Amino acid sequence: MSTTFGHMRLSRRALLGAGALLPVFAPAIVRAATPEFSYKFATGQDPTHPLNIRLKEAFDRIQEKSGGQIEIRLFPANQLGTETDVLSQVRNGSIELLILSASILATFVPVSGIANTAYAFGSYGEVWKAMDGSLGKYIQAQIAKAGVVPNGRIWDNGFRQVTSSTRVIRAPEDLVGFKIRVPPAPMLTSFFSAIGAAPTPMNFAEVYTALQTKVIEGQENGLSLIATTRLYEVQKYCALTNHSWDGYWPLANRKAWERLPSNVRDIVTSELDRSVEDERKDLEARDKAMRAELTGKGMIFRDVDIGKFREVLAKTTYYKDWKGKYGEEAWGQLEAVTGKLA
Numbered sequence: 001m002s003t004t005f006g007h008m009r010l011s012r013r014a015l016l017g018a019g020a021l022l023p024v025f026a027p028a029i030v031r032a033a034t035p036e037f038s039y040k041f042a043t044g045q046d047p048t049h050p051l052n053i054r055l056k057e058a059f060d061r062i063q064e065k066s067g068g069q070i071e072i073r074l075f076p077a078n079q080l081g082t083e084t085d086v087l088s089q090v091r092n093g094s095i096e097l098l099i100l101s102a103s104i105l106a107t108f109v110p111v112s113g114i115a116n117t118a119y120a121f122g123s124y125g126e127v128w129k130a131m132d133g134s135l136g137k138y139i140q141a142q143i144a145k146a147g148v149v150p151n152g153r154i155w156d157n158g159f160r161q162v163t164s165s166t167r168v169i170r171a172p173e174d175l176v177g178f179k180i181r182v183p184p185a186p187m188l189t190s191f192f193s194a195i196g197a198a199p200t201p202m203n204f205a206e207v208y209t210a211l212q213t214k215v216i217e218g219q220e221n222g223l224s225l226i227a228t229t230r231l232y233e234v235q236k237y238c239a240l241t242n243h244s245w246d247g248y249w250p251l252a253n254r255k256a257w258e259r260l261p262s263n264v265r266d267i268v269t270s271e272l273d274r275s276v277e278d279e280r281k282d283l284e285a286r287d288k289a290m291r292a293e294l295t296g297k298g299m300i301f302r303d304v305d306i307g308k309f310r311e312v313l314a315k316t317t318y319y320k321d322w323k324g325k326y327g328e329e330a331w332g333q334l335e336a337v338t339g340k341l342a
Helices: 002-033 050-065 083-092 110-116 124-131 134-145 186-194 204-212 223-228 254-259 262-296 306-314 318-326 328-338
Strands: 037-042 070-075 097-101 148-150 155-159 161-164 179-182 198-201 218-221 237-240 245-253 300-303
Touching: 037 083, 050 070, 050 262, 070 262, 083 097, 083 245, 110 134, 110 186, 110 245, 110 318, 110 328, 124 134, 124 245, 124 262, 124 328, 134 148, 134 328, 148 254, 155 223, 155 262, 161 223, 179 186, 179 204, 186 198, 186 318, 204 218, 218 223, 223 262, 245 254, 262 300, 306 318, 318 328
Parallel strands: 037 070, 037 097, 179 198, 179 218, 237 300
Antiparallel strands: 097 245, 148 245, 155 245, 161 218, 161 237
């Protein structure tokens, strides 16, 4: 009897204990299962790219810190469309969030392309001084005026290098007539035209096939992107031109962003900015290791005399033309970090 009674008493305690806990934990479970906000976040990079890895970490922290109020779902590798398609979808609200290179964003917010100015930055120290400083803030303000929200600091896309399947690039004259894919980005198109190449604007989703079928001879991108998208399979040579730096701006549809409570917006921005620091370190370290990795996959690297490329460019109207387009204010903030550009 006592054993049975004791067993019954224990079961009742367990039941009462469980009942006491339910009001505390049940609401959190419900919120996590049915978030008030479920947003799509589009990227163009392979899932293994440091950017996507660090974004996913940020999204997990955002969901946790918001108490499950917001869920952000990652759609990498152009799953929701090409870069230009996705930008249009974010502008019209069918996608809430994306991260987009400054070079592509320049087709919508022209001054964002100033970050891609050829041979402006000689090191990452100069890049972050400009882009986390007054120049970056100026660009963010212009993006906001255009109707989308820049919800955080710029992420790293690395310094860009030229790859080829048909010729070895050692000097500027080797690029004369070279049919090279560039993003639909006026700044990069202008640079390659100025030094005598034949730039072909193209969305990145089309690049592998275009290289494979020899529609184009080469392309230019950071080493991490070359590796994660397996361009070494269709490109034999890589010239370390370091001709331009590019970064990714995190962007939001304005109406979708303003629907979020202010504390949730603060969480999203702060966690993206926490992950941007990790991604920047990842990409810089990865790029240093990429030469050996890509060499092991059959790519042949060539160091070039960057001074010769600068000299050829300085003899053109490239810098003068872009200073005129961007205006004294933006160009002055760039040169405050880079020094006088020829």
